[in-house]
Amino acid sequence: FLASPCIARLKSGAIIASMDTHMWYGTENLVPIYKSTDNGKTFKYVTDLTQFFWSTLFVHKDVLYILGATTLFGNLHISASYDEGETWTVPVTLMYGGRAYSYGAGIHKGPMQVVNHKGRLYTTIEYASFMESRNFGVMADFSPAVISIDENDDLLCPENWKCTGFSNYEGKWKEECEKNAAESQVIAGTGAVTETKVKRGDAIEGNVVVGPDGKLYSYLRWKVGEAVVFSIDENDPEAPLTFEKIIKMP
Numbered sequence: 338f339l340a341s342p343c344i345a346r347l348k349s350g351a352i353i354a355s356m357d358t359h360m361w362y363g364t365e366n367l368v369p370i371y372k373s374t375d376n377g378k379t380f381k382y383v384t385d386l387t388q389f390f391w392s393t394l395f396v397h398k399d400v401l402y403i404l405g406a407t408t409l410f411g412n413l414h415i416s417a418s419y420d421e422g423e424t425w426t427v428p429v430t431l432m433y434g435g436r437a438y439s440y441g442a443g444i445h446k447g448p449m450q451v452v453n454h455k456g457r458l459y460t461t462i463e464y465a466s467f468m469e470s471r472n473f474g475v476m477a478d479f480s481p482a483v484i485s486i487d488e489n490d491d492l493l494c495p496e497n498w499k500c501t502g503f504s505n506y507e508g509k510w511k512e513e514c515e516k517n518a519a520e521s522q523v524i525a526g527t528g529a530v531t532e533t534k535v536k537r538g539d540a541i542e543g544n545v546v547v548g549p550d551g552k553l554y555s556y557l558r559w560k561v562g563e564a565v566v567f568s569i570d571e572n573d574p575e576a577p578l579t580f581e582k583i584i585k586m587p
Contacts, residue, residue: 343448345394345401352377353401353422355386355394355448365408366390370422388414388428393460395451402492404451410435410443410465413484417493431484431495435466442466445479447542454545454553455571458492459485461543461555464503480505481540481557481567485574499574504567506537510580514538517563517583540565554581562586 341357352373359365368389371380386392392405401418403425413432416425434443445465452459465479480503490497504510514537538560548554553569555578564586570576 341391341448343392343394345396347396347401347421348399349421350374350376351421352380353383353394354380355392355403357390357392359390366411368392368403368405372422383422384424386416386425389416391446391448393446393448393451397451397453397458397488397492404431404460405448406434406444406446410445413444413446413462415493426493429493429495431498432462432500434464445541449542449544452545452547452553453488454547456488457485457571457574458488459483459545459553459569461545461557463541463543465541478506479539479541481543481555481578483543483545483555483569483578501569501574501576501578504540504578504580506540508580510565511537513580513583538563538565543567545569558586559583 338359339356344352344354346352354371355368358367366387366389368386370383370386372383373380388407389403389405390408392403395402401422402415404415407414411434412430414428415431416428418425432444442464445463449461461483463479463481482503483501484498486492486498540557540559543555543557545553545555553571555567555569557565559565562585563583565583566581567578568581569578
């Protein structure tokens with residue numbers, strides 16, 4: 338697969354792009370880096386990074402960073418480039434997870450943006466695990482979180498990062514999902530809702546956004562046609578995410 342595309346513009350005007358190259362039950366940590374100096378008309382291959390997957394490129398204080406998992410449900414890594422992607426620092430582990438197809442647990446994410454809000458950088462990750470082999474059609478459990486760091490701190494120092502903790506599918510989140518399922522059943526005229534009819538979604542690939550009210554939210558894809566929304570406590574970077582609602586999306 339060619340997947341997880343990401344793009345960032347440098348201070349010089351150059352554009353850096355990346356993607357995953359991976360296969361099921363094979364390599365899941367090869368990220369080629371490309372560079373354009375003509376505003377995206379042409380790109381040239383620059384280098385490969387071999388400890389990243391589902392990665393985000395972003396620029397902070399004129400330094401290019403990449404943040405990603407080491408593999409499917411692996412560790413969370415970050416690395417920096419001071420020469421426009423030509424060379425990179427040794428990856429630093431921000432959070433430990435599992436290993437590919439261990440069906441244990443570890444980091445899941447997507448190439449989502451890093452948002453600077455009131456002097457703090459925010460982005461999303463999830464903690465996930467496959468209960469059994471995908472051959473049995475069993476999906477993974479995903480628990481969303483937001484990580485952040487003060488814009489003036491060293492991004493390559495793990496101790497500087499804060500995490501909200503991972504939100505479990507319970508409480509108001511589960512209640513709202515069951516309520517929506519019940520309403521759908523009534524509309525469809527298919528009878529009472531049972532536990533097996535309440536199909537939970539996968540809260541993954543969250544996007545941190547600043548709402549019209551100036552507050553921080555994380556929007557995650559949840560089901561076909563639905564997204565789940567959490568609010569973020571900007572005064573306490575380690576406070577748990579607060580479930581807000583499930584909304585209809587195209």
